[in-house]
Amino acid sequence: DAKTTQPPSMDCAEGRAANLPCNHSTISGNEYVYWYRQIHSQGPQYIIHGLKNNETNEMASLIITEDRKSSTLILPHATLRDTAVYYCIVRGGVNTGFQKLVFGTGTRLLVSP
Amino acid sequence: DVKVTQSSRYLVKRTGEKVFLECVQDMDHENMFWYRQDPGLGLRLIYFSYDVKMKEKGDIPEGYSVSREKKERFSLILESASTNQTSMYLCASSLKGWQETQYFGPGTRLLVL
Numbered sequence: 001d002a003k004t005t006q007p008p009s010m011d012c013a014e015g016r017a018a019n020l021p022c023n024h025s026t027i028s029g030n031e032y033v034y035w036y037r038q039i040h041s042q043g044p045q046y047i048i049h050g051l052k053n054n055e056t057n058e059m060a061s062l063i064i065t066e067d068r069k070s071s072t073l074i075l076p077h078a079t080l081r082d083t084a085v086y087y088c089i090v091r092g093g094v095n096t097g098f099q100k101l102v103f104g105t106g107t108r109l110l111v112s113p
Numbered sequence: 114d115v116k117v118t119q120s121s122r123y124l125v126k127r128t129g130e131k132v133f134l135e136c137v138q139d140m141d142h143e144n145m146f147w148y149r150q151d152p153g154l155g156l157r158l159i160y161f162s163y164d165v166k167m168k169e170k171g172d173i174p175e176g177y178s179v180s181r182e183k184k185e186r187f188s189l190i191l192e193s194a195s196t197n198q199t200s201m202y203l204c205a206s207s208l209k210g211w212q213e214t215q216y217f218g219p220g221t222r223l224l225v226l
Contacts, residue, residue: 032212034214036217041201041220041222042219042220043117043203043204043217043218043219043220044156044203044217045217046214046215046216046217049214091212092211092212100146100158100161100171100172101148101156101158101205101215102155102156103150103155103156104155105155
């Protein structure tokens, strides 16, 4: 898997947008960007993934730059329950064989009142 | 919603005991995975299964075995628990196809004394 770089920690005020950046400068053309989060002592939770286009679901939006070397996960209205470690992962797409998940150190997001 | 459940959230066992961790998914997923997560070491794949009765070793299979007798159920067995197997154990499942999104259970925190 391509390496990703994330800031170790970020703070966000409750109700504001949380923008979590991720660099993946060595990403290949068929590799997807995935985001998971892990709340303390719980299993990782899938958030969103994308290849080239921006994606949105009920949890978040994913903005991928045109050169695909970086992306941003946006939580539009952060709540206290969004406090977690957020992992950005790059993994291969169709026909790239088995892809185990490799979590880096992630970004610890703290949402405060 | 994908639902992956694990038999216990917390477990305390003695060295030498045989330990069974069970995982059940309700989404008819073909692939199932067992990981362990340790501070500073991230997520490590123990075993995975792509079909009933099929299993493949991951990166750290030593000291573990698995069983998949039914599609929805994937068991991890510690034949003789040791203190270095104290960890958070995470089960995940995905649709057929190695690029498919993996969904995790809540995790089992195992303490071996």
